[in-house]
Amino acid sequence: MSRFSRHRDRWLDKRIPRAKSVVLSQRSIFILPTRMGVAFLIVLGLILLAAINYQNSLAYAMCFLLGSVYAVAILHTWRNLAGLRLQSGRTHPIFAGEQAHPWVRLESRSRAHQAVALGWQRAAMTLDDVPARGACEIELALQSERRGWLRPERLRVESRFPLGLFVAWSWVDLDIAVLVYPRPLEGEAPTVQGGEGDEEGARVVGVGADDYRGLVAWQRGDSLQRLHWKAYSRGRGLLVKDFAALAGSDLLLSFDALGGDPEARLSLLCHLVLAASDAQQRFTLQLPGRTLGPGEGAEHQERCLQALALHGAPAERAAA
Amino acid sequence: MSLLTIPRETLVWLMVAQVLVILPHLAHLPLWIVALWLGCGLWRVRIYRMQASYPPGWLKGLAMLVVGAGVYLSHDGLVGLDAGVTLLIAAFILKLVEMRSRRDAVVVIFLGFFAVATSYLFEDGLLAGLFSLLPILALLAAMIGLQQSRLFGRPWPAVRLAGGLLLQAVPLMLVLFVFFPRVGPLWSLPQAQTRGTTGLAEEMAPGDIAELSQSGELAFRASFSGELPPRAALYWRALTFEQFDGRRWARGPSSHVMRAPAWTPQGAPLDYSVVMQPSGQPWLFALDVPELPGGEAQLMGDFHLQRSRPVEAALMYRVRSWPAAVRQPRLPQSVARAGLQLPAQGNPRSRAWAAELKATHPTPQAVVEALLRHFNQAPYVYTLKPPPVGEDIVDGFLFDTRRGFCIHYAGAMTFVLRAAGIPSRVVVGYQGGELNEAGNYVSVRQLDAHAWVEYWLAGRGWVRVDPTFQVAPERIEQGLVEAVPEERALFDDSAIALLRYRDIGWLNDLRLKWEGINYGWQRWVLGYQGDEQLALIQRWFGSVDYRALGAGVVGALAIGMAVLALVLFKPWRNVRDRQREGYARFEQALARHGVRRQPGEGPRAFGERAAQRLPERAEAILAFVRQYEAQRYAGQTADSVALDRALRRVCRQLRWRAARSRGE
Numbered sequence: 001m002s003r004f005s006r007h008r009d010r011w012l013d014k015r016i017p018r019a020k021s022v023v024l025s026q027r028s029i030f031i032l033p034t035r036m037g038v039a040f041l042i043v044l045g046l047i048l049l050a051a052i053n054y055q056n057s058l059a060y061a062m063c064f065l066l067g068s069v070y071a072v073a074i075l076h077t078w079r080n081l082a083g084l085r086l087q088s089g090r091t092h093p094i095f096a097g098e099q100a101h102p103w104v105r106l107e108s109r110s111r112a113h114q115a116v117a118l119g120w121q122r123a124a125m126t127l128d129d130v131p132a133r134g135a136c137e138i139e140l141a142l143q144s145e146r147r148g149w150l151r152p153e154r155l156r157v158e159s160r161f162p163l164g165l166f167v168a169w170s171w172v173d174l175d176i177a178v179l180v181y182p183r184p185l186e187g188e189a190p191t192v193q194g195g196e197g198d199e200e201g202a203r204v205v206g207v208g209a210d211d212y213r214g215l216v217a218w219q220r221g222d223s224l225q226r227l228h229w230k231a232y233s234r235g236r237g238l239l240v241k242d243f244a245a246l247a248g249s250d251l252l253l254s255f256d257a258l259g260g261d262p263e264a265r266l267s268l269l270c271h272l273v274l275a276a277s278d279a280q281q282r283f284t285l286q287l288p289g290r291t292l293g294p295g296e297g298a299e300h301q302e303r304c305l306q307a308l309a310l311h312g313a314p315a316e317r318a319a320a
Numbered sequence: 321m322s323l324l325t326i327p328r329e330t331l332v333w334l335m336v337a338q339v340l341v342i343l344p345h346l347a348h349l350p351l352w353i354v355a356l357w358l359g360c361g362l363w364r365v366r367i368y369r370m371q372a373s374y375p376p377g378w379l380k381g382l383a384m385l386v387v388g389a390g391v392y393l394s395h396d397g398l399v400g401l402d403a404g405v406t407l408l409i410a411a412f413i414l415k416l417v418e419m420r421s422r423r424d425a426v427v428v429i430f431l432g433f434f435a436v437a438t439s440y441l442f443e444d445g446l447l448a449g450l451f452s453l454l455p456i457l458a459l460l461a462a463m464i465g466l467q468q469s470r471l472f473g474r475p476w477p478a479v480r481l482a483g484g485l486l487l488q489a490v491p492l493m494l495v496l497f498v499f500f501p502r503v504g505p506l507w508s509l510p511q512a513q514t515r516g517t518t519g520l521a522e523e524m525a526p527g528d529i530a531e532l533s534q535s536g537e538l539a540f541r542a543s544f545s546g547e548l549p550p551r552a553a554l555y556w557r558a559l560t561f562e563q564f565d566g567r568r569w570a571r572g573p574s575s576h577v578m579r580a581p582a583w584t585p586q587g588a589p590l591d592y593s594v595v596m597q598p599s600g601q602p603w604l605f606a607l608d609v610p611e612l613p614g615g616e617a618q619l620m621g622d623f624h625l626q627r628s629r630p631v632e633a634a635l636m637y638r639v640r641s642w643p644a645a646v647r648q649p650r651l652p653q654s655v656a657r658a659g660l661q662l663p664a665q666g667n668p669r670s671r672a673w674a675a676e677l678k679a680t681h682p683t684p685q686a687v688v689e690a691l692l693r694h695f696n697q698a699p700y701v702y703t704l705k706p707p708p709v710g711e712d713i714v715d716g717f718l719f720d721t722r723r724g725f726c727i728h729y730a731g732a733m734t735f736v737l738r739a740a741g742i743p744s745r746v747v748v749g750y751q752g753g754e755l756n757e758a759g760n761y762v763s764v765r766q767l768d769a770h771a772w773v774e775y776w777l778a779g780r781g782w783v784r785v786d787p788t789f790q791v792a793p794e795r796i797e798q799g800l801v802e803a804v805p806e807e808r809a810l811f812d813d814s815a816i817a818l819l820r821y822r823d824i825g826w827l828n829d830l831r832l833k834w835e836g837i838n839y840g841w842q843r844w845v846l847g848y849q850g851d852e853q854l855a856l857i858q859r860w861f862g863s864v865d866y867r868a869l870g871a872g873v874v875g876a877l878a879i880g881m882a883v884l885a886l887v888l889f890k891p892w893r894n895v896r897d898r899q900r901e902g903y904a905r906f907e908q909a910l911a912r913h914g915v916r917r918q919p920g921e922g923p924r925a926f927g928e929r930a931a932q933r934l935p936e937r938a939e940a941i942l943a944f945v946r947q948y949e950a951q952r953y954a955g956q957t958a959d960s961v962a963l964d965r966a967l968r969r970v971c972r973q974l975r976w977r978a979a980r981s982r983g984e
Contacts, residue, residue: 055505063437065490
């Protein structure tokens with residue numbers, strides 16, 4: 001990031017502070033002629049030259065009329081953004097490498113706003129109309145690369161309506177934040193790390209057939225993966241294979257027990273958390289300085305994935 | 321713009337604009353352009369319907385070559401205004417076919433604007449000016465279509481918006497039009513060829529002026545600041561003919577002298593302004609003796625006004641004329657010689673008659689009076705259809721046929737005067753004109769073309785005399801049509817239409833009104849150039865101080881923009897966002913108690929956290945948050961009263977807590 005853009009961002013942060021919902025006003029809208037607007041002025045210059053050289057009043061009048069249209073277009077283009085409310089919604093967490101789809105709601109408080117474009121890059125803007133006193137929702141795409149909070153740069157909202165001679169734009173920070181979990185990496189779960197004096201659990205990972213205890217009746221919430229299809233086909237009803245959930249033999253997923261690059265360890269742990277959740281296994285996640293669980297269910301999984309995502313990051317957003 | 325395809329309504333409006341742009345140009349475009357236009361238009365429609373593909377590169381190159389060759393052949397070259405405009409229109413037509421992207425469409429639109437501007441160089445009447453608003457409107461609509469987000473919109477909203485933009489632009493345009501400084505041409509450019517302009521020419525045979533007199537086309541209009549002079553006094557000088565070769569009269573040496581001879585103003589002057597139609601000739605029309613404060617033209621050695629360039633566009637000039645002035649009381653040798661020039665031989669009967677007149681009358685003035693008496697009493701007939709005369713045209717006219725037109729009378733009288741030793745010359749120009757009482761102006765048409773005589777008397781200078789008046793006084797007092805009532809069939813369509821209107825009262829009134837509007841347009845719009853602008857500004861502001869004027873214009877433009885902005889934005893109608901204001905107060909109140917909203921924290925999360933921190937107030941806080949969320953996000957109707965009530969409860973309880981904690 002260059003020094004200029006840092007300065008610009010600081011200036012923008014003061015001028016258009018970050019907020020979930022922003023109403024565009026004179027403080028936040030900028031306007032400049034487009035390339036087409038400059039070309040239009042050149043055409044007007046040519047018409048003016050013709051008017052002067054031929055002493056032709058009508059050519060003068062046409063030049064002035066179009067020049068006035070040019071000036072009026074400034075107001076119209078500006079007005080097309082002014083008063084528009086932008087609001088970001090909650091975005092579901094994703095895994096690193098996936099595309100997040102944050103959406104932004106554009107809401108008109110009085111007049112219609114036509115052809116409003118929204119996007120992070122000028123090349124890929126999404127265009128939509130906001131009806132008068134109505135709203136529209138625009139889904140954006142955001143590529144994630146690393147785990148943690150994905151906070152995109154300021155969003156550009158622009159409009160060239162009605163004539164394309166001017167572009168009015170604003171850079172808004174809609175406080176879009178997407179939680180990015182580590183990319184789940186399948187890998188061999190190491191068995192007991194023997195000889196290290198690690199006495200905390202019997203197994204690092206232990207999802208296996210060994211724990212198979214028998215068949216129990218299916219209940220809502222049981223994973224379909226554990227359905228005993230053979231029994232079903234024999235007409236014994238929906239039965240699930242019940243795995244051992246012996247007290248004390250909970251799965252322990254420990255960061256320290258894994259080897260290799262920390263990011264790779266987090267990725268593997270992510271995969272294991274997902275696998276354990278799928279298998280409806282109780283598990284404990286142990287990260288340096290933090291232990292989650294034992295627990296099971298979607299909420300536990302979410303908390304674990306969040307911890308993995310934010311591992312090592314400053315705890316600023318824990319509340320969110 | 322991410323979308324590169326051209327929306328349908330843009331295409332529709334571009335095709336409409338093309339028709340509207342080209343229509344006014346048709347009068348001066350070669351016919352093959354129309355064929356090219358139809359072909360390209362059809363092709364474009366087929367492309368749109370996916371029945372044809374875009375033209376391949378070689379075809380585009382070929383089309384350009386063919387157009388270039390066509391323009392070269394039609395206009396004898398590629399330079400010149402007509403050729404340039406034809407090329408421009410051809411480019412406009414061809415570009416529409418090969419247009420694929422929005423950028424191409426922008427190029428077509430800009431070409432269209434320029435083509436509209438060039439149409440004014442050929443036709444700048446009121447109707448043409450009003451009509452040109454249509455292509456401008458269509459082009460603006462096409463521009464709007466390019467910006468719309470949907471590819472298939474309805475075309476009407478775009479044109480409505482374009483109309484709105486134009487209307488809002490009008491006040492600013494008027495300010496600019498009135499105050500933008502007008503300068504002279506920066507460099508000279510090829511002019512539009514004046515097509516088929518009828519009018520007086522450098523030299524004339526008797527038949528020419530008769531032919532001219534059959535056209536009802538307008539030559540010029542003059543409006544007087546004071547009372548209109550009587551019709552019989554309106555002798556508009558254009559040129560003098562000093563040279564006679566036995567058949568034709570032509571300009572002599574003094575009409576090329578670039579200096580006005582001595583003259584003394586006498587009597588009351590007449591102030592008027594003239595708006596002249598393009599004549600393709602460099603001379604202007606005025607009553608004797610003219611002064612031009614604007615300096616548009618030079619008063620020449622024979623008292624006619626000449627400009628350095630031909631009048632190719634409507635021209636307006638102010639004149640002060642001194643009808644009673646004494647002109648050239650002393651005659652230089654060279655002028656006297658020119659005023660007495662006659663061919664070496666020919667017309668013996670006329671020469672003999674002149675000698676006889678000279679012998680029987682003591683003074684030149686008496687000779688002139690005798691001649692006029694002769695025209696008055698002898699059986700002369702005023703006619704547009706003089707019978708053919710023999711080799712000696714003056715003799716044939718004076719003694720055999722005695723039927724002729726103004727130039728015959730003027731030419732014959734000058735011949736006889738010269739033969740009698742009196743310096744004289746033929747003056748051509750216009751006589752009379754149609755008075756428009758309402759507008760205090762005179763419309764002079766080609767059929768008012770006239771020729772008269774001026775002769776020189778020692779001490780009195782040049783004196784005007786009109787032999788036609790002796791033969792057909794109604795020509796001078798009423799007009800040509802009244803003078804030759806049975807020769808109506810000779811007049812051309814425009815003149816006949818004029819005559820027909822004259823016979824129907826209300827239609828004639830209507831025609832005169834329309835004429836008045838056109839004249840106003842010419843005077844106030846087309847004629848609004850340098851001097852007119854200064855005069856107007858002086859009339860409004862007293863004096864012209866350019867700095868103050870510039871500041872005034874900028875100020876006027878700024879005020880105009882501000883008013884327009886107020887009209888557009890209607891700030892008084894801005895709805896206050898009471899919900900957000902309430903939420904902001906809620907946040908402030910909690911912040912005073914140490915609960916600050918985290919960035920990115922939604923209302924519910926924040927409310928729940930605050931409720932945990934301030935358990936005694938939890939109920940009020942959560943009630944407010946629920947109310948806020950319901951109104952804000954669940955689409956419940958905004959009820960600021962309920963929200964206010966919830967907020968007041970929170971604030972009251974928080975205050976109470978603050979008081980209690982202080983009491984502890």
